[in-house]
Amino acid sequence: MATAMNRVDLDGRPIRPITICMIGAGGFIGSHLCEKLLMETPHTILALDVYNDKIKHLLKTESLSWNDRIQFHRLNIKNDSRLEGLIKMADLTINLAAICTPADYNTRPLDTIYSNFIDSLPVVKYCTENNKRLIHFSTCEVYGKTIGSFLPKDSPLRQDPAYYILKEDASPCIFGPIEKQRWSYACAKQLIERLIYAEGAENGLEFTIVRPFNWIGPRMDFIPGIDGPSEGVPRVLACFSNALLRREPLKLVDGGQSQRSFIYIKDAIEAVLLMIENPARANGHIFNVGNPYNEVTVRQLAEMMTEVYANVSGEPALEVPTVDVSSKEFYGEGYDDSDKRVPDMTIINRQLGWNPKTSLWDLLESTLTYQHRTYAEAVKKAIARPSSS
Ligand SMILES: NC(=O)c1ccc[n+]([C@@H]2O[C@H](COP(=O)([O-])OP(=O)(O)OC[C@H]3O[C@@H](n4cnc5c(N)ncnc54)[C@H](O)[C@@H]3O)[C@@H](O)[C@H]2O)c1
């Protein structure tokens, strides 16, 4: 049980309990951050979201010792006059709210741009006007494509880190043409980053910007037809989990050649807690938060997930575990992709002394154990039900 007494920051100063206004607290990252704050710190959370299914276990249970330290407010930040009052009541605002599944970027570009730029404007404005600190969640997608992706396929320079490592203060943001609407999300996130940075420079806003690099773990997204729409397309972890649960081949978009560095959600949350509790070290910075040692192609991810799932479920792997599918067929017109994402860790190391710990194999083991325990029975029942059509 955390007490206010014995916790100190990275400079040895006692950490005083604060109130945090967490927007998007009911989502994947929000649910893990709420758990961490309630179980290991004395801080209080005003949890704002339109949904609370993923934090239900933390709410309204009289017997829980943190009962008085979390309040859920069901609201949509697009149109709710309570927002400014809640930001004023808190010492710190953390903004996680967003449409952030790639299947939406090219098919719902207006909703994506409004969600990631327009809807964040009042949050930034209220923080500036009320002198409140802001931690804003951006994305690694603001880097877009690597410089190396424009070199000839056989160029040895592609192996040179100077052509692919993504640095907060040096790398350019390289997006595709406007008709590739995939980039609507990255572009909206980039513009809100620039606005927050400008508020800091011109009006003294105390801010931190987080660029998550593919955080994955339990409670990420949904399993289509079980706790989300049957036709919905979540991010890759849930897409592949869904296929494994249904014993269907995992779909590799455009051959699964894109590369990603995956980080375990629990490692990443440690970094966010350091930002929350060390404002003097975090304010004014943009932080990559990822695990450069867990880089794989999407094809390798599919192979590893197939092997790990067979171990944790006790079911044999499919004989043909993957199938290729074109991005047009899978995501529709206007899809494009980031080729490779390896975070530079210099700034977060220097400011917060943080490093990720969990290997890709270990994080998949614990995550797929959770997926199997949570969904296997429900998926079996859904498959057994005769379809209505
Ligand atoms: N998970 C990752 O690896 C990752 C990577 C890059 C960036 N991010 C960023 O981190 C943030 C959180 O991501 P996540 O993975 O937890 O996504 P998520 O979809 O699980 O969580 C977002 C939450 O925001 C809520 N929300 C959206 N619009 C809202 C509104 N108008 N009013 C109130 N609540 C609203 C949603 O209901 C949801 O619970 C996002 O800003 C996302 O862009 C995440």
Ligand SMILES: O=c1ccn([C@@H]2O[C@H](COP(=O)(O)OP(=O)(O)O[C@H]3OC[C@](O)(CO)[C@H]3O)[C@@H](O)[C@H]2O)c(=O)[nH]1
């Ligand atoms: O069934 C599938 C689903 C996806 N892919 C490919 O996997 C790559 C990763 O896809 P995904 O995790 O869905 O998303 P991205 O990494 O492209 O983008 C996210 O990164 C961070 C964030 O900002 C928020 O989470 C979001 O934009 C990709 O190459 C897909 O094509 C697949 O092959 N099969």
